[in-house]
Amino acid sequence: MSRRLGILWTALIATILAAPIAITIAGAFSRSPWYGLRSEGTPVQGTGELFAYVLGLWGGNLLRSLQIVAVVAPLALLLGAPAAYAFRRRPFPGSRWVEAAAVTPLAVPGIALALALIETAGGAPRFALLAAGHLVYTVPLVVKTVGNALESHDPRLEAAARTLGAGRIAIVRRLVLPLLAPALVLSALLVFAVSWGEFNVSFLLATPSVQTFPAALYLTYTTNSFPVAAAATLVFLLPVVPAVAAIQALGGAELQRGAQP
Amino acid sequence: MRVDLEEVAFAYERQQVLAGVSLALADGGITVVIGPSGSGKSTLVALVAGLLAPATGRIRFAGTDMAGVPPERRNVGVVFQSYALFPHLSVADNVAFGLTTGRHRLPRGEIGPRVRELAALLGLGPLLGRRPAELSGGERQRVALARALAPRPALLLLDEPLSALDASLRRQLRAELAELLRRLGTTVLYVTHDQEEAMLLADHLVVLERGRVAQAGPPLELYRRPAHPFVAGFLGEANLLPIAAALAEPGLVAPSGPAGSILPSAGGWLLVRPEDLAPDAQGALAAVIEARCLGAFDRVVLRLGGGSELRAHLPAGTAPSAGSTLRIAARRAHVLAAAGADPSIRDGRPGGSAAPGPGWSLDQKE
Numbered sequence: 001m002s003r004r005l006g007i008l009w010t011a012l013i014a015t016i017l018a019a020p021i022a023i024t025i026a027g028a029f030s031r032s033p034w035y036g037l038r039s040e041g042t043p044v045q046g047t048g049e050l051f052a053y054v055l056g057l058w059g060g061n062l063l064r065s066l067q068i069v070a071v072v073a074p075l076a077l078l079l080g081a082p083a084a085y086a087f088r089r090r091p092f093p094g095s096r097w098v099e100a101a102a103v104t105p106l107a108v109p110g111i112a113l114a115l116a117l118i119e120t121a122g123g124a125p126r127f128a129l130l131a132a133g134h135l136v137y138t139v140p141l142v143v144k145t146v147g148n149a150l151e152s153h154d155p156r157l158e159a160a161a162r163t164l165g166a167g168r169i170a171i172v173r174r175l176v177l178p179l180l181a182p183a184l185v186l187s188a189l190l191v192f193a194v195s196w197g198e199f200n201v202s203f204l205l206a207t208p209s210v211q212t213f214p215a216a217l218y219l220t221y222t223t224n225s226f227p228v229a230a231a232a233t234l235v236f237l238l239p240v241v242p243a244v245a246a247i248q249a250l251g252g253a254e255l256q257r258g259a260q261p
Numbered sequence: 262m263r264v265d266l267e268e269v270a271f272a273y274e275r276q277q278v279l280a281g282v283s284l285a286l287a288d289g290g291i292t293v294v295i296g297p298s299g300s301g302k303s304t305l306v307a308l309v310a311g312l313l314a315p316a317t318g319r320i321r322f323a324g325t326d327m328a329g330v331p332p333e334r335r336n337v338g339v340v341f342q343s344y345a346l347f348p349h350l351s352v353a354d355n356v357a358f359g360l361t362t363g364r365h366r367l368p369r370g371e372i373g374p375r376v377r378e379l380a381a382l383l384g385l386g387p388l389l390g391r392r393p394a395e396l397s398g399g400e401r402q403r404v405a406l407a408r409a410l411a412p413r414p415a416l417l418l419l420d421e422p423l424s425a426l427d428a429s430l431r432r433q434l435r436a437e438l439a440e441l442l443r444r445l446g447t448t449v450l451y452v453t454h455d456q457e458e459a460m461l462l463a464d465h466l467v468v469l470e471r472g473r474v475a476q477a478g479p480p481l482e483l484y485r486r487p488a489h490p491f492v493a494g495f496l497g498e499a500n501l502l503p504i505a506a507a508l509a510e511p512g513l514v515a516p517s518g519p520a521g522s523i524l525p526s527a528g529g530w531l532l533v534r535p536e537d538l539a540p541d542a543q544g545a546l547a548a549v550i551e552a553r554c555l556g557a558f559d560r561v562v563l564r565l566g567g568g569s570e571l572r573a574h575l576p577a578g579t580a581p582s583a584g585s586t587l588r589i590a591a592r593r594a595h596v597l598a599a600a601g602a603d604p605s606i607r608d609g610r611p612g613g614s615a616a617p618g619p620g621w622s623l624d625q626k627e
Contacts, residue, residue, distance in 0.1 A: 154345050156345035159307075159310075159339075159341070160341060160346075161347075162312065163310050163312070163333070163337055164358050164363070164409075165363020166333060166363055167333055167362075167363065170363070174358075174362070
């Protein structure tokens with residue numbers, strides 16, 4: 001009985017969570033006159049034409065978001081992973097506090113962060129400022145994920161490799177990177193998901209010429225008809241779904257592996 | 262390879278771990294360092310391996326000062342307490358690791374034969390394709406040993422290699438390990454807190470107490486003639502009686518013998534091992550407080566006339582029951598002329614700040 005109740009409850013929650021997406025999908029594929037498609041300047045006929053129209057409107061922002069992610073993901077890993085390694089393997093007096101400070105931005109409102117960035121580096125190119133805003137939110141994720149993975153491995157492994165003749169480069173290449181590979185892939189996916197969907201900082205730092213896709217989504221929700229907004233949302237979600245699925249799969253495997261002795 | 266440690270000291274976060282340790286590992290010999298947890302044993306291994314640098318003092322390999330030489334260039338093999346097997350590599354790749362990098366890198370064609378050679382030596386043949394997570398504790402221990410031996414190290418360091426295993430497996434592997442290490446003839450530094458392991462393996466035994474060498478020498482010498490109450494208590498069970506109290510029990514030790522005249526003035530302690538006590542018609546009268554048969558022998562707690570308690574091991578089934586009396590004498594005894602020793606040493610725990618001193622022994626019936 002309680003099991004059946006649990007299934008019912010889960011199904012209910014899932015339905016509630018999935019409903020907006022379902023309605024969005026429906027909006028992008030159904031043609032009803034009262035959705036306001038006619039209010040768009042150009043008449044749009046079929047579904048293909050609708051998506052082409054949406055991409056024409058927001059393609060530039062889509063490209064901008066891809067550029068941001070392409071810059072932020074590798075940078076976040078390059079900054080976060082060595083930091084995590086230092087915190088876990090080469091702790092220094094006070095490194096716990098530095099680590100805590102590195103994770104704090106996750107709890108700071110985007111608007112405050114955006115203003116802080118404009119205050120300190122307002123003259124910098126807008127793209128760099130946007131990337132910096134995304135890094136502040138994503139580096140902590142890398143530090144945490146890689147740090148947890150390091151915690152699950154015996155620190156003596158590196159000592160063992162050294163006594164077997166391995167130099168520092170060999171240790172990184174043959175031991176640290178293979179052991180951290182799942183955590184690094186997981187980090188990259190998390191960074192992608194967060195950076196791709198980041199709105200607060202992006203919206204505040206955006207200029208008409210440098211604007212990410214989520215900021216554009218806000219515009220489309222406020223100015224366009226529902227089918228156009230729905231289609232834009234679907235385009236936005238397209239890469240997110242496989243990323244989230246991969247995070248789910250990898251995250252589970254990583255946790256299981258960490259639990260082993 | 263001969264290894265010398267000269268006044269090696271190490272402190273960790275202002276806590277003194279090793280204070281002026283000097284010891285010599287004979288070429289091809291097995292040196293066992295034994296001590297309770299916190300005595301600095303693992304630190305000693307890390308220092309010799311080059312994973313830590315001593316604060317002061319020198320470590321010499323065959324006469325050469327190793328200061329500044331990193332572990333990867335020391336030619337040492339280490340078996341860690343946790344084994345530290347590489348979890349992402351198969352057993353074969355773990356064993357081959359030291360042959361594929363650094364100074365002991367072998368040509369590709371020679372790696373396989375060397376791995377198979379070690380697999381045969383340690384009985385790893387059927388395990389070569391497995392991952393460490395799929396191995397039992399004893400199997401992991403053997404893989405760790407094979408991995409450490411593969412590059413033919415001049416010095417093998419073993420840091421409590423059996424402590425992660427259960428008792429029966431430990432006993433079995435202990436004997437196998439002793440046989441293997443002797444056959445290999447490598448210079449070995451073996452660290453343990455287990456007294457039986459130490460006695461079985463050691464050519465040379467070093468007792469470490471709170472970062473200092475309490476005593477070093479042949480294992481049996483340390484067992485029979487400890488210079489320090491701590492050593493007496495740590496290596497096996499010990500009855501330590503104040504000299505005056507021991508002499509007040511007529512018949513416990515024979516009045517004849519060379520030490521007879523020294524005893525009253527010397528102060529210090531008389532060490533009697535439980536297995537050296539035996540019933541004797543001329544012995545000291547003792548009340549039996551407790552008698553338990555442990556299978557191989559009877560363990561008896563006795564109280565002497567003066568109130569001192571003794572533990573004796575008597576042949577199984579020969580102990581009188583509790584409440585009766587018994588005349589007992591020590592077949593062998595040893596005098597520790599250590600002032601200020603703490604009698605709590607009897608429980609095998611370190612006592613006060615007893616200074617090591619010279620010892621005298623009485624071998625009465627040998």
